[in-house]
Amino acid sequence: MKFKLEANDTGSKARAGVVTTDHGDIQTPIFMPVGTAGSVKAVHQRELKEDIKAQIILGNTYHLYLRPGLDIIERAGGLHKFNGWDRPILTDSGGYQVYSLADTRKIKEEGVTFQSHIDGSRHNFTPEYVMDIQRTIGADIMMAFDECTPYPCEYDYAKNSMHMTHRWLKRCCDHFDKTEGKYGYDQTLFPIVQGSVYKDLRVQSAEMIASFGREGNAIGGLSVGEPAEMMYEMTDLVCDILPKDKPRYLMGVGTPANILECIALGVDMFDCVMPTRNARNGMLFTSEGIINIKNKKWEDDFSPIDSNLGGYVDTFYSKAYLRHLIMSKEILGAQIASIHNLSFYLWLVGEAREQIKNGTFADWKNRMVTKVSQRL
């Protein structure tokens, strides 16, 4: 993996760059749609490419490990071959889902034991094993195994957990560095900054993570319920410490406004389930603001969902039709809304990139944050 910084915004810490992987380039800042179980929910692979213009998608290690399982993925030739997505893939470490979905989980220094939420079967994730799993899935970008602390979190718990995450990172790096990819292309490993909402811990963790000298770095443990201002403060602090010449990935963030604000702080990569999860529930993010399509006011609005976007769903379908589908629980409603929301997120980061290259990002960002946050 390579990262080339192309432009720094003059009025903020925003940057534009290009991440190069063996599955192609990623133009940053970028939003990565979440493909939980090897599928971005309700979206065909060709729609991801041609309509949404996704450049990289996520896979969830926990889900893929449990189903279809490593044996099937390996026999397919890796996740790219299995699901047909031939652009870059990033996998999380599985930690977040182990903590949030699995049953009877137990965290020890060695690793985490848990029961599958699907069939109750017992499993054990260690930093080393999680590297092996992501090697087998074949992600272009793999994530270190960490503990993502909840919010709120006691200082002592956050501190101890952070140090364990650091020790786990050492084990991840050692194991990663002595193993190889299985499918002939390069994989890279991103470490994750933790430290909850405590400034001193975040500083310590960012310095520790930076010292590992990996090809990219991530910020975890945010967007877990803390106020947005606190999230921005931690992100700002950490971005200032993480090296400038490597991409910075803020995990699990967020709303369109969150993303714009964090781009301004120097974040390059984002992922979040919000655009797809909220889509299925009828919540649309548009360039003019937020639409709850279930609201009766849209029932006879035959205009496009977002006339500033040019793709298929925004030129072909009307708000009234989409409302009807969502109210009727028709699958096509989830499909249209998911493509729309993801198209909007990709449009938004693409616009941000242009503004950064023009040196006009800061003003534009302030105007857009107001716009995209309002409820229509």
Added chain:
Amino acid sequence: MKFKLEANDTGSKARAGVVTTDHGDIQTPIFMPVGTAGSVKAVHQRELKEDIKAQIILGNTYHLYLRPGLDIIERAGGLHKFNGWDRPILTDSGGYQVYSLADTRKIKEEGVTFQSHIDGSRHNFTPEYVMDIQRTIGADIMMAFDECTPYPCEYDYAKNSMHMTHRWLKRCCDHFDKTEGKYGYDQTLFPIVQGSVYKDLRVQSAEMIASFGREGNAIGGLSVGEPAEMMYEMTDLVCDILPKDKPRYLMGVGTPANILECIALGVDMFDCVMPTRNARNGMLFTSEGIINIKNKKWEDDFSPIDSNLGGYVDTFYSKAYLRHLIMSKEILGAQIASIHNLSFYLWLVGEAREQIKNGTFADWKNRMVTKVSQRL
């Protein structure tokens, strides 16, 4: 509407023809995907056209009347404008759903009163009102309001019901003929043969329906649980009576084998929820036979779903990936399986048409019926 008979098979009663409507031509024999509430479930409109190659779709009057309702459809400019499907649409009369879905329905000579299955609201369908509703929906082909008798059905009930359907048909025709389309294109009305599984009633009904001299004719009340042989017997009997120079539509049929057998008896048009409903449950119809994709044998089969079909889902996705999606209840599984099954149905009737034109249908049909009925 016009119908041009192009070819008669030499070894069977199968025919090939072209139905011409103001929204384009339909090459028969044809299968019509069911778009219950203005959407063929899990399928985008452009996929219907480009991948499935659907030439006409169905809408359900009962569903569309309740939601989004006539006011919204009329303000949109009809269903074609509302859902963006610009090829022909056929609507059923709503009768079937009133009998199967609605609550506390009461059938009288005047019409049917019922409660909505959505909100319990009270409604009244008469033959005249059902014509008005379909005028407002804007179907190219409208269906007469009938009573679809269940199976089994007592002879006396079937006989009395049939005569009421005939009287309702007279009211439908009178009302249809003195009203006009609302959107500037032609609409036509198909009457429906009833008579349950009683030969004398089917003969009487077919003669009565033929005597109305409408532009096309339908056969209802079959595929409601009776043995396939009985369905074929009734269809054969009725097809021999219905005029040769008008399209014959067998409602709600059926499996690929059912469709091939009934094409051989002279049926031109089919609809059925089976390809989409079964798709969502992981049952695939292919040119080699029936696949239950949930079966473990497919978990590592990385071959296409059906290599004889050339469309997107059959060249892009593997059986193993589709199995994983269906097992994981991922929406994309329903999407892929629905496109596949409908593509196969349209491929099958297209092949049948070619065989009819070549005069080779009968032999081909016998080979295909065996093939498409076997479980893989």
